[in-house]
Amino acid sequence: MSSYLMLFLLLLDINSQCVIAYLSSPHVGQEPPYTAQQSPVMSSPVALTASSTAPVVTDSYLSRCPSGSQCSRLPADCIICAFHHNCSYGRPANFTCRARAGVHCVNEQGQPQQNFTLTLDCRFCWQLDASQYRCSNSTSCMTVSCPRRRYNASCEALEHVHCLGKRVFQKRLFCNWTGGYKWSTALALSISLGGFGADRFYLGQWREGLGKLFSFGGLGIWTLIDVLLIGVGYVGPADGSLYI
Known part of the structure; x- marks a missing residue:
């Protein structure tokens, strides 16, 4: 009986030491520090002004941006838009855009313009029609099989196509390459x-x-x-x- 009593007292002592150590910890009673995270989704359109931080001018996109053309007809790489994702899928929506640094464009009257409104169908890039993006092809998957096999393709929206979200995305496509057999x-x-x-x-x-x-x-x-x-x-x- 004495051995059981000694074991009980030993466990009680260990438990009390753990409780005292926990209560004496400096983290008890304090909330963890809050780290602000930037949300990638914009719930409402934001007007872009000239005071906004302009991207660094690089030749990578300037070579594809015609100078003096209409702003609404510029390729997607030449403009920056404040896309909002609360629009109705497939329906036209208006977005506030501006030309990127170093890109000069005009309005319909031929006057220089920086900020403009772009109207396009509300859809993400991965929801575009197959004719509006190009994908990598795979020659390592079997096209003649049952069921027909798929592969992970890296796709990118065409330059003149505007869409929401990332322009480079992944899709599961059917194997569709050919070796020239008729x-x-x-x-x-x-x-x-x-x-x-x-x-x-x-x-x-x-x-x-x-x-x-x-x-x-x-x-x-x-x-x-x-x-x-x-x-x-x-x-x-x-x-x-x-x-x-």
Whole structure:
């Protein structure tokens, strides 16, 4: 019984020491320091004035900015806009913009202008139509597969396209590169010389081509099956590319 009492007193002493150490800590009762963070989203349009901090003039964008052109027709890299994200998707919205440092533009009357209003459809860059941005291509993914494979592409909005958010974004796209193989040629070879494996040789599938050659097209059964598979596009080039 005495051993249990000694153990209880030992635990009580350890617990009291932890409590005293915690209460004596200088952080107890004090709020953590507040660090201001700048929000990347603007809830309302902000007028841009000449006193705003101007970016450093570099030749990287000046070479693409025509001098003396209309301000609202400048490429996206030539202007700075106060985009607000509380607009309705797909509907026109007005944004306050100004030309970047070193860029000279005019209004519709031909008078020099610094600040102007730009009207564009409310959508983020990654929501643009496929014709309004360009993406990197991948030649390492298989295009002829079931299901069709995708790859992570780095995309960028075209210079003349204005949109909200980052102009460089990531998208999951279908593998769509081609090695120059024609579907019509492969189908014609499958119908005419498929019994000798000509279609498989053309597509770069040498093992299947040799198998059809020495088996006389699988006694005609393999030849008929390949005509159907190539016709529907299920069998494609060995490098995984698309037909042209």
